[in-house]
Amino acid sequence: MEEYDVTIIGAGIAGTSIARELSKYKINAIVIDKNNDIALEMTSTNMALVCQGGDSLTFRPGTLHAELNIKSIPLWPKLTEELGVPFKRIGGLGLIRNKSDYMKFLKMYTRAFRSSLRRDAPYYISENEFKPLQFLDRKSLKDLEPYISSKVLGALYDPNLSVTDPIKLAKALAENARANGIEFLLGNEIKSIEKNKDYFIVNTSKNSIKTKFVINATGINVDKIAEMVKARDFTYVPVKGILTDFDEETTELFSHQAFYLPRLGDPHVRAVVPIISGGLRVGIYLDFVMRTDKSLPSQGLRHNLNVIGDIIPGYPFRKHIKRTFFGIMPLTNAETGWHDFIVDIPNYVPRWINVVLGPAGVSSAPMLGKKVVDLLMMSGVHLEPKPNFNPSTKRGVGNE
Amino acid sequence: MSRVPNKVTLSIALKIINAMIRFAKDNEMLPGSYAVVDEGGHVIAFERRDGAPAATADIAIDKAWTAVTMKASGRILEVITRGQGWRLNVKHKGRLTIIPGAIPIIAHGRIIGGVGHSGGSAEDDxxxxxxGWAAIFREDDFESEVEERLSMARKLSKEIIKYVTDKSLRPVSVAIVDEWGEPLLLYRMDRAPFGTxxxxxxxAWTASAFRSFSENALVFYGEKVSTTNWNERVLPVPGGVALEYNKEFVGGIGIAGNEPEKDKEIIVEVIKKLDFQAIT
Known part of the structure; x- marks a missing residue:
């Protein structure tokens, strides 16, 4: 039986960014995934936003959600440059239709200032890494986005918001981790895990692995894997988000990310993002579902067409639909809407780390790896930096 | 592929309770009371584990009721009332329980029921x-092993439900209480009216309190028992039985749903199979 210090279960954006961070140290680690390739689940079905500058500053301070996202902001440009992954600052617009929207954005602006922009703030970001947010009036907004609806009176503008390709990023992270000595075992579904005093035995569909530490980053199935060793001390609800991509001809219509604030009694997200490969991505119609739910209800597309028609009226978007697809993500505290990440060691299962991300998970990837390394060090893993770590080399992963 | 339920039935309520018990045991939390109510706030299933304080029973039920009738989680109510929610207790005979551990069951964009737990810290609750709520989004079932007394109560209530179904009688509600009249288990079969x-x-309380068939409360202790209102739970109607197990008084069971005499007959028939004796 093969022996490892650390086993990472799940090769999505979470698993690969943890693997890449671990590859900077002298450690014997492996990544296992049930699929034959990297990033086939949650990582491939989201808004593809990263470095959610102003957005993340408005996450409730004190949550891990805010901490990981805000601390990731300065790390993004360097990470994507090292790995040769596309990364583009597009800027974000919080659209204002009335005074109530304005007051809410003003509140967020203040919160952002208190949590990150002031010099003594808990997650301070220096000025050269973060351009200041600003309110735009109708005229300056029209200059930025000429086709925007005349119902929009202004916007909260965040110049820092960026997009990337999360699939390319996860692959690059994995390939770089592999080049630096992390092993990958794909096409292996976890069947059972035995908990022993000093080690775990991880039984997959094809192999058995003895490991001292387990990092459970299995996306929507984190709870099921954790239950195998009684390590589930959290709960989430699977939420399905339906998104629509519009073809490349729509690229020139809109160049910023833009969103409306949610309305009372309407939980769905109303946002548009110009994705890095061209075209607009619009969504998100949300619904609580079973995690195996593969259906694509027509309300999803209808909602997304309404959203884009609301932001850019008068364009025949119906004729430019490229695809409508869904992603399923875990939402914690779903009954209150106060989502938070979980990256923690359960109370009664040492040497085990659960990772639950959900919305804004991709954005937090650079800091997530560091957070997990911290937790491992706190648990007594001896991590010695590797002198020959190369941040850019790559070696292919994935089964033939 | 299974779909998210749009109604809380008894079997879904039991799945929710099993998921809660499993979670509590996995995380070594204190035993407590677990309640699931329908969209009107009325109990569908309730269980109290061995060792859980008796007072947690009504707290769990009232938490679930609060989540449904206020259409919000206890955590939200706590915040929007700025921690002063207890002041609202003067309303609804003190039933409003604005403490975390009260969660509405949201499915298909609406509230179809509520979950309440009481017995631990507010965070644990x-x-x-x-x-519990998240269990309705799981395909797999949660088997949970429970302690001796609750598992006996479960067995007894399952036999009652089986008997009622086999004989095609009207659906019933089952209540099992301990020797002090405090509920251990409450189940309401689908289509049994919530009043039952x-x-x-x-x-069940009456049988336990007077250690006899419930209707005998009047016979033994005088007709005024039912009219003095000293305790609103006294119900001298057939259908409540005090139980003995190994010649020891263990509690009471009550069912309602059919004619009172029929209810009594169901219990008497079923307890024979499980080695319980009725105290006459």
Whole structure:
């Protein structure tokens, strides 16, 4: 039986960014995934936003959600440059239709200032890494986005918001981790895990692995894997988000990310993002579902067409639909809407780390790896930096 | 592929309770009371584990009721009332329980029921109740082993439900209480009117309190018992039985749903199979 210090279960954006961070140290680690390739689940079905500058500053301070996202902001440009992954600052617009929207954005602006922009703030970001947010009036907004609806009176503008390709990023992270000595075992579904005093035995569909530490980053199935060793001390609800991509001809219509604030009694997200490969991505119609739910209800597309028609009226978007697809993500505290990440060691299962991300998970990837390394060090893993770590080399992963 | 339920049935309520018990045991939390109510706030299933304080029973039920009738989680109510929610207790005979651990069951964009847990810290109660709600989004079942007394109560109530179904009788509510009249288990079969659950609980209480068939409360202790209002739970109607196991008084059971005499007959028939004796 093969022996490892650390086993990472799940090769999505979470698993690969943890693997890449671990590859900077002298450690014997492996990544296992049930699929034959990297990033086939949650990582491939989201808004593809990263470095959610102003957005993340408005996450409730004190949550891990805010901490990981805000601390990731300065790390993004360097990470994507090292790995040769596309990364583009597009800027974000919080659209204002009335005074109530304005007051809410003003509140967020203040919160952002208190949590990150002031010099003594808990997650301070220096000025050269973060351009200041600003309110735009109708005229300056029209200059930025000429086709925007005349119902929009202004916007909260965040110049820092960026997009990337999360699939390319996860692959690059994995390939770089592999080049630096992390092993990958794909096409292996976890069947059972035995908990022993000093080690775990991880039984997959094809192999058995003895490991001292387990990092459970299995996306929507984190709870099921954790239950195998009684390590589930959290709960989430699977939420399905339906998104629509519009073809490349729509690229020139809109160049910023833009969103409306949610309305009372309407939980769905109303946002548009110009994705890095061209075209607009619009969504998100949300619904609580079973995690195996593969259906694509027509309300999803209808909602997304309404959203884009609301932001850019008068364009025949119906004729430019490229695809409508869904992603399923875990939402914690779903009954209150106060989502938070979980990256923690359960109370009664040492040497085990659960990772639950959900919305804004991709954005937090650079800091997530560091957070997990911290937790491992706190648990007594001896991590010695590797002198020959190369941040850019790559070696292919994935089964033939 | 299974779909998210749009109604809380007894079997879904039991799945929710099993998920909560499993979560509590996995995380070594204190035993407590677990309640699931329908969209009107009326109990569908309730269980109290061995060792859980008796007072947690009504707290769990009232938490679930609060989540449904206020259409919000206890955690939200706590925040929007700025921690002063207890002041609202003067309303609704003190039933409003604005404490974390009260969660509405949201499915298909609306509230179809509520979950309540009481027995731990506010944080634990919240986590356990969340684990209960999330169970309706799981395909797999949660088998949970429970302690001796509750598992006996479960066995007894399952036999009653089986008997009622086999004989095609009207659906019933089952209540099982301990020797002090405090509920251990309350189940309401699908299509049993919600009022039957309170009747069953009162019958079980009456049987336990007077250690006899519930209707005998009047016979032995005088006709005024039912009219003096000293205790609103006294219900001297057939359908409540005090139980002995190994010649020891263990509690009471009450059911309601059919004609009172029929209810009594069901219990008497079923307890024979499980080695319980009725105290006459």
């Amino acid at each position: 919240l986590k356990i109740a969340q684990a 659950l309170e009747l069953a609980r009162d019958k």
